Amino acid sequence: MVKIVVPALSALAAAVAFAAPAHADADGFLSDLHSAGIHNPVYGDEALLVAGHLMCDQLFAGVDPNALADDIYNRSATGMGSHGVSLVQAKMELVYAVADLCPGAAAIAAAH
Numbered sequence: 001m002v003k004i005v006v007p008a009l010s011a012l013a014a015a016v017a018f019a020a021p022a023h024a025d026a027d028g029f030l031s032d033l034h035s036a037g038i039h040n041p042v043y044g045d046e047a048l049l050v051a052g053h054l055m056c057d058q059l060f061a062g063v064d065p066n067a068l069a070d071d072i073y074n075r076s077a078t079g080m081g082s083h084g085v086s087l088v089q090a091k092m093e094l095v096y097a098v099a100d101l102c103p104g105a106a107a108i109a110a111a112h
Helices: 009-017 026-035 044-060 065-083 087-100 103-110
Strands: none
Touching (some): 044 065, 044 087, 044 103, 065 087, 087 103
């Protein structure tokens, strides 16, 4: 497997903390995902929202953001094959979840 090097997820999460809305923004989350080429061709936007909220729950529970991004990637590849997200997209999905759905998790993600 080829390992893709991207900026540290904690640095990205800290950066979005300053631009994060004060409340959950489902439309913004979906717009960000779609702009990044992230879609769920099987279950649609509702599944993306559920996944985003689950990511927030995991961060608030103390799961390491990098481990969570790896899990998103692995589950996507297993469940959706070639329609799944890349590792870079998985990290983007997590950053967008923090920025748009759970801005309170930015400090938690940055601490890792």
